[in-house]
């Protein structure tokens with residue numbers, strides 16, 4: 050069932066999808082990660098594109114089951130760049146991407162296990178010198194090495210971007226849901242395990258990792274007799290208050306504004 | 319002249335029939351191999367036909383009697399005709415016998431013709447309309463050509479004109495009756511049907527008594543998932559086992575299945591009869607243009623076709639059957655129950671669903687989500703598996719993990735997550751406590767039984783869930799399982815057995831709560847106040863009734879409560895499904911009306927104020943019908959409400975427990 054009915058023609062496009070091991074929020078069972086699966090879905094819905102899946106991590110039975118979840122979407126093979134536990138996967142992924150030279154790299158916005166900081170796509174983009182787009186909602190067309198894509202912004206807004214390939218794009222929950230993973234193709238799919246030297250991540254080994262918990266949200270009490278108002282108040286995302294929207298600014302001006310904000314907030318000193 | 323012509327006609331027809339039979343046999347053998355008892359099956363066939371099948375055929379008295387006369391007359395007439403006219407053994411006695419046989423057949427054929435004057439819509443038309451005429455032609459021609467043999471008329475009576483007419487009549491008769499049998503005419507059902515009885519995929523269905531659970535043989539057969547080369551379900555007609563194909567070919571297009579199918583009646587795109595015919599079309603190759611019965615509602619005939627090795631449901635476009643046809647089925651088994659040819663529709667449908675889910679990954683609507691939940695959280699709703707007992711926080715349920723053993727393992731089912739079903743469960747626990755039953759629950763160690771996963775075609779998830787449940791249960795000692803969910807009941811009882819191992823056997827003694835309560839009542843452990851509610855009808859859950867043959871225990875319990883059940887027109891083995899089985903509410907294929915609404919219409923016709931049920935699915939489906947309608951009460955609730963709990967008997971702790979439970983029940987029941 051093609052979820053992206055009007056999938057754009059992208060014949061000859063070479064797409065790499067970086068996938069990670071997911072973790073179910075309630076039961077902590079390993080599974081295909083939701084956002085990464087959406088990235089695979091997006092890649093598979095690009096007509097004519099050749100799709101290559103890559104995972105850098107350990108090869109054990111739990112992981113294999115999760116990885117097979119991606120194969121079950123109808124992917125024939127996945128490359129497993131074998132790494133030690135707690136290795137920094139950026140170098141090995143950078144090398145692999147440089148070698149296979151895809152035009153488009155798709156991945157989830159953040160992993161469900163490990164650091165889950167969402168910084169990996171940016172580090173890769175920096176290392177490769179490629180542009181990075183977050184919140185990819187759709188690829189509209191690819192022509193002469195330039196992709197026209199839709200980027201998802203908060204509250205259902207969309208922004209059309211043109212990006213020169215090769216590029217890295219991350220996918221979040223606003224991308225189309227992943228197709229069902231089927232047992233047959235998952236069982237048949239190939240795991241191409243390639244041992245690679247691992248670079249230990251020194252800081253990671255000192256960290257203490259615990260499952261994230263959703264923080265309780267204080268509800269605003271709306272004293273209004275109209276159900277409509279109460280519903281709106283309950284459904285609306287809380288406004289951050291303040292802030293400003295910059296439109297039509299140069300990248301330098303944008304960066305300037307972000308810097309300023311980070312200084313004000315004390316993130317950068 | 320006829321003396322020369324008849325042997326030629328008869329023997330050439332027989333020869334062609336044999337050629338046709340070989341070809342037909344090869345068509346069936348395109349299917350996967352399946353072991354059968356070749357000779358034993360053939361030897362048992364007459365008994366299976368005359369005894370085991372008769373009670374099904376006989377549900378339609380008219381056609382049953384007609385069939386005895388026509389088919390009985392024909393078989394005898396054909397054998398005698400071969401001897402008398404084929405081999406020219408003109409014995410007067412045989413002549414008279416042949417006259418009697420053809421006369422009998424002729425009489426039967428007249429009734430066949432009468433049924434065909436204004437045939438009910440469930441019957442196929444087309445060549446089937448020709449059949450009574452062919453039967454009459456066969457019987458009449460052989461009757462007349464036999465008159466001289468019996469010495470009633472002179473040998474050369476009528477001259478060559480009559481001889482020519484009779485020759486044509488005989489030719490027509492033997493073409494339909496002999497050739498048609500193996501070359502695909504309406505009479506094919508006799509040939510394929512007889513062999514289907516001999517080599518049936520579930521020979522245990524021919525054991526007596528017919529209502530015994532074993533004779534129902536309703537458990538689905540497990541897929542071999544260990545072997546990476548095994549086909550996952552059925553993609554193309556040739557993926558069925560050969561005796562399944564033989565079974566499809568036996569269909570006589572009587573449409574009894576169609577008349578009983580709830581999905582067909584609701585206008586969903588499913589008709590079990592057409593489905594079986596489509597499988598025959600696929601086995602032979604071709605389109606459904608020559609199908610003359612009711613179509614799938616909303617799908618015109620003539621647009622679908624297939625071949626033995628072509629896909630039944632393609633990923634895109636159209637082939638033999640559309641996916642939504644397969645997903646409309648509630649697996650209620652009404653069709654299997656009615657089929658006079660013992661065809662297994664539900665097996666076939668689940669076989670094809672397995673392929674769609676396991677290979678295409680194409681379970682419609684909420685299907686994928688439910689399966690993902692089952693994989694990740696062991697329940698279809700995606701609830702925290704550690705919260706299975708939250709509903710019973712105040713009930714102090716004894717846990718198997720604490721007790722280690724108990725007489726009864728109470729299987730709660732996924733109803734624990736559903737507020738409505740929690741009321742039923744509370745009632746059941748109140749009843750068990752009142753009867754001082756030694757029971758315990760698995761608590762968080764219990765998982766979904768796998769029923770829904772299996773009916774949605776996800777055999778892999780079913781087997782994982784089942785094996786983990788088996789492992790959990792293997793740690794404890796209990797003598798039986800009691801559950802208020804007929805789906806868990808069926809799966810635990812009939813489908814887990816295959817998955818057990820030597821050190822973890824999985825043959826359990828499983829009771830539906832109505833059966834268990836009935837035993838408690840019979841044993842005198844429960845006392846009831848007099849029934850003061852209004853009139854009550856009872857809805858048989860498919861998975862309790864047709865799947866497991868339990869029709870009486872719930873009725874006995876109701877009777878013990880002082881309730882006189884007002885039966886619905888469709889009850890017992892003909893009970894109409896509530897629409898909740900087989901994952902149908904999950905795949906949710908639209909029709910013209912909803913199955914539960916139709917069932918509630920049946921309830922309304924009885925004028926009952928309350929409909930007693932015995933299944934969480936039925937409760938949910940029937941309660942989903944808009945008011946005004948009858949109240950829906952589980953048997954356990956009715957029993958719990960009527961309980962007289964003897965507080966003075968000084969039974970100590972259990973007594974206090976019981977009264978405490980009672981208060982709790984009162985808190986939640988509105």
Ligand code: SF4
Pocket residue numbers: 575578579580581582588589590646647648649650651652653654663664895
């Ligand atoms: S099992 Fe029930 S719903 Fe399915 S085809 Fe048979 S009668 Fe129809």
Ligand code: SF4
Pocket residue numbers: 568569570571572573574575576590591594653656657658659660661
């Ligand atoms: S499948 Fe059975 S019940 Fe249905 S039409 Fe054929 S013979 Fe009759």
